[in-house]
Amino acid sequence: MVVTSDEITLKVENLRAYYTSKKGLVKAVNNVSFEIRKGESVGLFGESGAGKTSVALAILGMFEHLSRYYASTAANEENKRLWTLKDEARKKGLTSDVFGEELPGIEGHIWFKGKDLVTLDENEYRRLLGDEITYVPQGTTKSLNPYSNIEEQTSEVLWVHDEDNELKDWQVMKRVLQTLDLVELGDVDIRKDMKPSQFSVGEDQRVLIAMALVSLPALMIADEPTTAMDVGVQNRVLDAIQIVRNELNISMLLISNNQGTIAKTCDKVGVMTAGHIVEFGDTIRVLNSPGHPFTRAFIMSNPSMELIRKIKEKGLRIRGIPGNPPDLAEQHVGCPFSERCEYAQDICRERIPEYREIEPDYWILCHRYEELPEW
Ligand SMILES: Nc1ncnc2c1ncn2[C@@H]1O[C@H](COP(=O)(O)OP(=O)(O)OP(=O)(O)O)[C@@H](O)[C@H]1O
Ligand code: SF4
Ligand SMILES: [Mg+2]
Incomplete structure (x- = not known):
């Protein structure tokens, strides 16, 4: 539109x-x-x-x-x-x-x-x-x-x-x-x-x-x-x-x-x-099927009752985000989540991802969005 x-x-x-x-x-x-x-x-x-x-x-x-x-x-x-x-x-x-x-x-x-x-x-x-x-x-x-x-x-x-x-x-x-x-x-x-x-x-x-x-x-x-x-x-x-x-x-x-x-x-x-904004889109979509590893980890660290049910059904564990957020006073190269992301590869540590409109009104900052497992 x-x-x-x-x-x-x-x-x-x-x-x-x-x-x-x-x-x-x-x-x-x-x-x-x-x-x-x-x-x-x-x-x-x-x-x-x-x-x-x-x-x-x-x-x-x-x-x-x-x-x-x-x-x-x-x-x-x-x-x-x-x-x-x-x-x-x-x-x-x-x-x-x-x-x-x-x-x-x-x-x-x-x-x-x-x-x-x-x-x-x-x-x-x-x-x-x-x-x-x-x-x-x-x-x-x-x-x-x-x-x-x-x-x-x-x-x-x-x-x-x-x-x-x-x-x-x-x-x-x-x-x-x-x-x-x-x-x-x-x-x-x-x-x-x-x-x-x-x-x-x-x-x-x-x-x-x-x-x-x-x-x-x-x-x-x-x-x-x-x-x-x-x-x-x-x-x-x-x-x-x-x-x-x-x-x-x-x-x-x-x-x-x-x-x-x-x-x-x-x-x-x-x-x-x-x-950084790492994911942007319709609230229901972002909260129910988050596409960015940070959103997934953040939601998992404090899940809703519905999500707890889903996590148990899939045999997964509820856990917090590992490590600490980066110190914003320090120089940082690469993706802002690379130090804590379970999917990080070399490219993530070397280059900041482009903020991309994946589909109308849905934006992601991640090199590997297309390769991530389904949520
Ligand atoms: N006056 C300031 N001088 C220097 N750094 C600051 C100042 N105010 C905030 N910061 C730093 O800027 C960063 C962003 O802070 P901000 O308050 O915008 O975060 P926030 O997302 O609103 O956090 P919260 O959920 O705790 O309110 C943090 O690293 C914070 O320590
Ligand atoms: S760019 Fe890499 S480190 Fe950043 S969120 Fe995507 S997979 Fe994780
Ligand atoms: Mg605040």
Whole structure:
């Protein structure tokens, strides 16, 4: 199918995002490409440290700020030099490859409504964030203000972006109540006046989701929206996300290392390890018949009940991924999974695989995909 740009909310192209650290550059995101169509929900799924949050921070224009901040607190001369070089290269419009040295920060393209977000300045980003692109951060409910009631907090974003003073009090109130109702907070007429501490953790999380939705954004990014919640609360939060998506047709990027969360909320999923998306496609396909050795190993390390049955039927063993993820601050040649992959051959250790579209909307980063045993 030919997709026009009107149908694509976000298109990430060859995104690279490198932090600076005491050990040098940390290659958190490497040549990541994917797109989110209108009303579609895409998940980023993978092990801890894979670069999922870094992708979100890059889209939100926060990656370089955070990275420069940490670099300045470390007061490391080499880091300062690298960021000075980055500024020079950017002024000249040069990428690392042309500049001749690997540089920190963002490279690549992040297309949103015809604009490349990588080129936006702070003011342009400020107009976009909280309005057209919203974020439910990882680590969550601490970002609510304990001293202000939830109606004030949810309406704030609408007032901030009402630059031409067009909104009326009653319009804002109506939208806030509708959104709180949509995330199934219950009795919103009364509870809108309550403070975050008067809600449960799951309810606070749903307030955060309402805050990210009240502006009717084109894209909502939610990073681990159900971490540290018991299963019942998780389900209610995920149900709220689903209801909202169906009602409002908002595009979503949802980050999680939980298979159930991804299965429940995402149309498509990108599986990440060591800063790369190694498999991308329809969620049911990727989770039920994963094609990439990393996806298989990752799913096997924390299998669903259905998979446990399948594994037993086939007489296989449930096991974790052997070894540790590669240190992203070290130089790495070849496939990002080669040190832990049971199918690795010389070529895997020598050359990074090409990210290939095996069939429409199904992508794989593996030299040996066609030769792997069926799952
Ligand atoms: N400010 C920073 N400075 C240097 N390195 C960082 C910084 N923040 C993250 N990293 C490193 O970047 C890599 C990717 O981290 P990121 O937080 O994006 O992973 P993640 O997939 O979101 O992990 P998790 O599932 O644990 O949240 C990791 O190796 C991490 O240690
Ligand atoms: S490229 Fe090689 S090492 Fe990497 S996942 Fe495929 S088979 Fe394994
Ligand atoms: Mg994260």
